[in-house]
Amino acid sequence: MKNKPPRLSLARLPTPLEPLNRLREVNGGPRIWVKRDDLTESGAHGNKIRKLEFTLAQAKAEHATALVTCGGLQSNHCRATALLGARLGFKVHLVLRGEHSGAAAGNLMLDQLAGATIHAHPAPHYRDNLEELLAGVASDLRAAGEKPFIIPTGASDEIGVWGYINAAAELMEDLDAEGIDIRNVVVATGSGGTQAGLTAGLHLAGSAANVWGMAVCDDADWFKNKVRQDLSGWQARYGVDIDIDALNINVDDRYIGPGYARATPEVFDTIGLVASTEGLVLDPVYTGKAFHGLLSECRDGRFRDDHDIVFVHTGGSFGLMAQAPEFAASRGGR
Numbered sequence: 001m002k003n004k005p006p007r008l009s010l011a012r013l014p015t016p017l018e019p020l021n022r023l024r025e026v027n028g029g030p031r032i033w034v035k036r037d038d039l040t041e042s043g044a045h046g047n048k049i050r051k052l053e054f055t056l057a058q059a060k061a062e063h064a065t066a067l068v069t070c071g072g073l074q075s076n077h078c079r080a081t082a083l084l085g086a087r088l089g090f091k092v093h094l095v096l097r098g099e100h101s102g103a104a105a106g107n108l109m110l111d112q113l114a115g116a117t118i119h120a121h122p123a124p125h126y127r128d129n130l131e132e133l134l135a136g137v138a139s140d141l142r143a144a145g146e147k148p149f150i151i152p153t154g155a156s157d158e159i160g161v162w163g164y165i166n167a168a169a170e171l172m173e174d175l176d177a178e179g180i181d182i183r184n185v186v187v188a189t190g191s192g193g194t195q196a197g198l199t200a201g202l203h204l205a206g207s208a209a210n211v212w213g214m215a216v217c218d219d220a221d222w223f224k225n226k227v228r229q230d231l232s233g234w235q236a237r238y239g240v241d242i243d244i245d246a247l248n249i250n251v252d253d254r255y256i257g258p259g260y261a262r263a264t265p266e267v268f269d270t271i272g273l274v275a276s277t278e279g280l281v282l283d284p285v286y287t288g289k290a291f292h293g294l295l296s297e298c299r300d301g302r303f304r305d306d307h308d309i310v311f312v313h314t315g316g317s318f319g320l321m322a323q324a325p326e327f328a329a330s331r332g333g334r
């Protein structure tokens with residue numbers, strides 16, 4: 001490797017690795033271990049903080065004074081950026097997809113508490129003009145004497161992938177300590193950076209385990225391409241010796257359901273099952289969908305019962321809190 005990336009220490013690491021024994025008693029199937037990245041921080045918890053340790057270090061190295069990033073109204077990434085930006089003294093501007101009225105809940109409420117400036121746009125306008133919207137905010141900031149740093153969706157780029165390259169090495173140490181070997185790791189995939197880092201990181205750490213990205217929005221081809229693109233950029237920027245074409249990029253896009261952030265009653269049932277057997281909270285946008293996919297695949301025999309599996313819990317609980325009406329509707333009078 002030619003260049004080492006700058007890094008800030010922001011997350012509470014290492015996170016625990018825990019087996020879901022009670023769920024297995026009820027549900028059968030293989031033993032599932034959870035890598036508790038829902039415990040990386042309090043407000044800024046989840047997977048994004050691992051990436052932002054590198055992204056925000058880069059922003060500091062470039063003497064930025066303001067962060068500009070984007071996502072849905074309930075973006076976990078934007079919430080983590082708003083809180084960590086406040087912690088580090090950056091001004092934070094969020095370009096958000098969707099219109100909101102009335103009281104802000106969940107992640108959006110935390111964005112406001114953290115003092116971030118919100119620029120919300122109707123979904124079609126956001127989709128067609130995201131680059132221009134980000135550039136516009138950055139240019140207004142420059143005119144006001146600030147030095148903006150733009151972070152792409154989910155901090156998934158050649159810098160952010162470092163977060164899960166390192167998490168993969170941490171996971172290998174956890175597995176060593178438990179004395180177990182795994183063949184499969186399952187994670188929700190939304191902008192690809194977590195899957196990219198885990199896939200390359202496990203390979204670099206000498207593991208032959210397959211990483212399965214459970215898509216929560218776009219299709220498998222989109223993600224395979226995105227993961228390779230992030231990894232190629234990373235390899236080129238840091239001069240890493242790795243054959244990216246030889247990596248298995250596995251994406252399962254059959255559990256997206258009605259669309260991004262929209263979960264079926266079955267997903268809410270799975271969230272309830274895990275909360276009521278393990279006291280573990282999943283969310284309807286990412287981890288609940290991915291875990292529902294994992295249990296379905298176990299039932300359909302993709303994963304053998306005698307092979308341990310790791311599920312990476314990427315956080316998202318504030319997104320669950322923002323879906324109280326959807327949760328109630330999923331119960332439909334039950």
Ligand SMILES: *Cc1c(COP(=O)(O)O)cnc(C)c1O
Pocket residue numbers: 046047048076077154156188189190191192193194195286287314315316
């Ligand atoms: C962003 C996010 C993901 C997806 O991670 P990507 O690196 O964007 O693919 C998964 N789970 C939660 C809770 C997230 O906030």
